[in-house]
Amino acid sequence: MKHSTNQQTRRGRGPARRIGRTLALVLPVVLVLSGTLAVTRVNWTGNPSGSVLTASDAIDDAKGAATAVHRAPQDVLRDQLLSELQEDDPGVVLTHLQQAVAERPSLAGHCASIARALGRAAVRVYGPSKAQSYARPVCDTAFASGVAAAHS
Numbered sequence: 001m002k003h004s005t006n007q008q009t010r011r012g013r014g015p016a017r018r019i020g021r022t023l024a025l026v027l028p029v030v031l032v033l034s035g036t037l038a039v040t041r042v043n044w045t046g047n048p049s050g051s052v053l054t055a056s057d058a059i060d061d062a063k064g065a066a067t068a069v070h071r072a073p074q075d076v077l078r079d080q081l082l083s084e085l086q087e088d089d090p091g092v093v094l095t096h097l098q099q100a101v102a103e104r105p106s107l108a109g110h111c112a113s114i115a116r117a118l119g120r121a122a123v124r125v126y127g128p129s130k131a132q133s134y135a136r137p138v139c140d141t142a143f144a145s146g147v148a149a150a151h152s
Contacts, residue, residue: 073104073106074110077100078113081097081114081118082117086125089134090119091134091136094134094138097138097139098138112142115143116146117146119143119144119147119150120146120147122143123147132147135147
């Protein structure tokens, strides 16, 4: 008795064989892509913000964080004192500058540039004559030279 055999499946061209080959090609690609997307959705910062980032957002955030972390102390102090100048008079701000330099002597080399920036900002806020009235010998009279530079 002869059994009939399907010649098409014997040559490996049946539907199961085709599906298997397709899965063998497509499945690794799908797994790699889904793994990549899963990694970009994990909150690696430890911040419970719950936001979902794309890979490019994560790279941009990392660059921004690195820049924010590496801000020089004199830049932080300058920004703090300039914002304080909007609320207090220059005399108070210059006193805070003197205190900051006394507490951190490493800022002494930057004191003159910070005082000049405060002098220029004081001219914008108070005008040249009123800003000049607050001048005192902080950081080698740099505040006064900042006022003069902004006025001319």
